[in-house]
Structures are given as structure tokens and as C-alpha cells.
Amino acid sequence: MASGTSHLMTQRQSSVFDELVQIDEFFAQLQKPSNLDSIRTKAGEFCKRNEHLKIALITSGGTTVPMELNTVRFVDNFSAGTRGSASTEYLLQTGQYAVIFLYRSKSLEPYSRHFSPDELLNQLQWEPETDDITVSSSFKPKLREILKHKKETEDRLLKITFTTLSEYLFTLRELTLVLNEFGSNTMLYLAAAVSDFYIPPENMAIHKIQSSEPLRLHFELVPKVLRPLVKFWVPDAFVISFKLETDENILLSKARKALTKYGHKLVIANELNTRKDKVTLVTETDSEVIKVDSQLNNVEIEKFIVENVVQRHQDFITQVEAETSTH
């Protein structure tokens, strides 16, 4: 081997090394959650128990970015968790997957997402005569369907919560340590709305910021963990990311840029105001639009997104197996 090539190898290795160091340095300055070990154990047991199935990690809801160490105020991302919680239900209903649902505390969850606590409570009546509690008869059919689905699928569902950006990032990284064992059988469906900005803890106010004068805040960029995730943490998995914009004109170009930059398989692009009716599934070479009329037909677009990505994941597995067998 010529010395030129060997020199090139070293450069490449050192650039990979730099990238790993950078992401480690970023994590090192964040506040590490105390429950990572127990999450890893739980997730490991869950995956082991379901290893005859494909495994999906679905992330859901927005991350918070605290403005104070004793946090009263924070920056949040708009997301109720509809995309992630609905997709989890549909994915479980295929019968092919066990799902780890990593979601923002108090955002929507599978099954219970169909009603607010108040709506549900309003369907329960206390009967003074019998001193019993009954469910409104008009509500029973819907509730019965949901409870049925829940019963049939919930042992293939593991729920884990986050609130802050740090909690999300640390937990995501920890889960990939477990998921990496399952290679191409793993799908990551990263629907959470993760903040692009944060305030490094050393720049943060300790106490509630006083309101004696106007406030200037300086946010740093959050490094894109999608890159180390695809490259180092779960290199064999089928990774899907989401892109939400309010300006449709930049949406597709941003989706394609993300694919080139991070090297994953699929970006699901959506625009804030039409996100329940239209998404575009973008790969490096083509794009496919899914459109529904969610108001008119009382359907959820997540049903069709899930059908589509399940097929893509299966094609990916088949392709990987074919490649492996020819080697």
C-alpha cells in the first residue's frame, strides 16, 4: 500500500474521531438524567422479549429548553404528540412490531390520545340510586374499540418519557445502545419536535429571571445528533426523520439536504398548517406524496404513513439480507 493512501486513512480516521469527540463534548456539558441505567435495562428486557418481531423506536412531542437552572421559564416546541402517538397505534396494529414510545411527559399517548381527561370523565356517570358508575351508552362503541386495541397490543409497547432537550438526547442515545443489536430489524421513527437551540448550562441564570428590564437571550445551536446516530449509534437501522416548516417553498429542499447530510433513509416532510392532510416522503432519489382529507373522511394520515414505511422497512430488510447472502 502506498504511503499516500495510508495518510488518507489516517485523515479519515481522525475526522471521524473529531466528530465523536465533538458530540461527546456537547453531551458532557448537559445535565445527565439519573435514570439512564434503568431505562437501558427495561428497554433491553423489552427488546429481548420481543425479538421475534421487528422493533421500532418512535419519538414524540416537543422538547423544552430551560431558561433558568431553577426552571420557571423555558422555550418549547409546538407539538401535541399526535403524529407519534397515532403512528404508534397503527404500527402496533400491524402485529409486526414491538414499539418503544419515547414521548414528552404529558403529551398525547397511544389509546388515551382519543380524549382529554375531561371528555372521558364526562362520559362516566354516577347513579345516585344504585351508587354505581356507568359509561354513557353513546360513547361505549368508541371506547370499546380503543380498549380492545389496547388490550391486544399493549404488551408490545414500552413507554418512556422526557421533558427537557437534555433528557431527550441522553435517552435517545442510551436506547440506541440497545437497538443497535437488532440491526436492520430496527426502525427509528423520529417524530419528536426537538429544539435546534439551547442555552448552555454555564450561561443560564440560576434563579427565576427578574423582570426589571427587557431580556436578551442568546441560544447556541444544538448539534444535529442525527448524524452520529446514523453513522455510529445504529448504522444498520432504518432511520426516518421528520421535517416541519411553515414555509412550503423551502420544505423539500431542506428535506433532501437533511438526507445528504445525515445519510439516513427517509425524511417525512410536512407543513404546519396542512400536516394532518399532506406529507411528502422524500428519499435521496425520489419523493412520494400522501394526501388525505382528514376532516371529510374522518381518517388519520398516520394510518397511511405507517403502511408506507412498514413496506419500505421490509424492502430495506430484504435488500440487506440479499446483500449479506451474496457476500
Added chain:
Amino acid sequence: MASGTSHLMTQRQSSVFDELVQIDEFFAQLQKPSNLDSIRTKAGEFCKRNEHLKIALITSGGTTVPMELNTVRFVDNFSAGTRGSASTEYLLQTGQYAVIFLYRSKSLEPYSRHFSPDELLNQLQWEPETDDITVSSSFKPKLREILKHKKETEDRLLKITFTTLSEYLFTLRELTLVLNEFGSNTMLYLAAAVSDFYIPPENMAIHKIQSSEPLRLHFELVPKVLRPLVKFWVPDAFVISFKLETDENILLSKARKALTKYGHKLVIANELNTRKDKVTLVTETDSEVIKVDSQLNNVEIEKFIVENVVQRHQDFITQVEAETSTH
């Protein structure tokens, strides 16, 4: 009358006028909600129907401050709405009040606050044999109590939601137009966590802020609407505000300063980490501590806060009536 006095009068009048103009200018630049008329009508009818009772307006939950006009990101205030929703329940249980509950959409509500949607759903079982839905027997006693209270009190409860700071401020002002008619029979219990900072709409990004570089945000101070509220909007009402700090050392002095500045009756001061176990009720002349051990005794401090302020409101009404009769 000497011309000096007349000059002084004019100065005073013009300072009041300036204050009113300033607050009007602040409101004028905010986005006005479209449903204020219907809120006013609904609140008017509700108060009329309950005019044999005292009326309370309880505000609850945090306000959001959008960072973009097409809002993906926003600043939020830590508050689940526990204080406001629990206090509403206890106040309704006295039988003396009708309550307008002005709360952050999706924050805790009276009655349903006792469980998350998931907890409630987990207590309902579908029985495949009978195809019926039943409530867990261990859960029935608690649920029965809550449904009983709900049934007995909910016709004295009017719920109105807000999300953004603008929605909160406009709705609050609109409601005071209705409440002012009821004079000292009205109590305002302002437990909502209202942002002190905002980004004026003309300084706001139109679309989702791009994450190509670090972000600097400049927030302006929100003028304290408590001042016009006490002085002009409901001058005869019994007004209680809340003060939350993370630094106990400045809490009481800030509470007292607020009373001097805004001229209302009572500040309930609490510290972030101990807020479920200790509050200090601060007036211009004295202070009173309420302390419970919420963990040990399974009690809610709101029960005692409500008992205390109901008595204070009654004393206030008696005093006002005595003053009126001697004039």
C-alpha cells in the same frame, strides 16, 4: 379654589389619562382574539344566573409567548395548573361561590385533574365475555367522590381557555367588564403564571426561525396589568395575586412591593420547591403562613388557602357594607 390646586388636579388627571393610554397602546399592538364578544355574553349570563352568590374569577396555568407569527416555538411558564384547578374545586365546595375558571388550554381542570387520561383509561376494562365496560372496583370509591362533587357543583362553574399571553390579557380585561358590576362580591384569584416578557409582533419572525446560526432574542417587558385592573377595571373587587420565586430571600419583599405598587388586597407568596407545602399570605400590614405536609397527610394546601381567603373576602364585604352605610 386657588389656581395652584386646580393645576394640581389637572396634573393628576393627566397622569391617570397617560396610564390608560399606555395600557391601551400596549393592547393595541397585540393580536386580539376573535371570540371576546361571545366570552363576554357567556360570562354575563353566567354571572346573572348566579347573582345570589359571590363570584370568583380564578386564573390558572401558564401563558405562551410565541417566537414566530406562524408559531412553532414559544416561551412558556412552568405551571401545570394545580393551584388554580384545586382551588376552584374547594371554592365551589363552600357552596358560596360561582366560579369563572380562566385556564391555559390543556392544563389541569377541576375534577379531571385527579388523573391523567392514561390513568383513567387504565381503570376501565372491556370484558370480552359480556362485551361490556366496567370500572375497576378499587378505583370506584375515589371516582365516585369526584363524580359526586362534579355533579353537585358544575352548574356553578364556567370554564374559559387561553393559550397565548395576548389571549390571556384580552380575555381577563373583557371579563372584568362583566365582573365590575358585582362590586365587592367579586373575588379575583389570579393564580395563572403570566409571562413578564414578550416579543412585540412587529419584531417577530414570520416563519419558523431557521437553525443555521445561534439565535439572539430580545424580549420586551409586559406592563403589569394588575395596576389598571385594580385601579380602573374592577376597583371594588377583592383582588388576590400570586408570587412565585425560586429564591426565598427575595420572596416576601417582592410580595410587599407588589401590594404597594398595585394597591390590591393580598399576595399569596410561594417558593417553587415548597409550593405544595407552604405559602405566605401577605397584606400591606401583616403576613400569615399556611403550612401542610402534603406528602404525609395526603392533604392539599389549596383547601386551607381557600378557607382563609373566603374568610378574608367576607370580612372585606362586611367592611365595605359598614363603610357604605355610615356614608
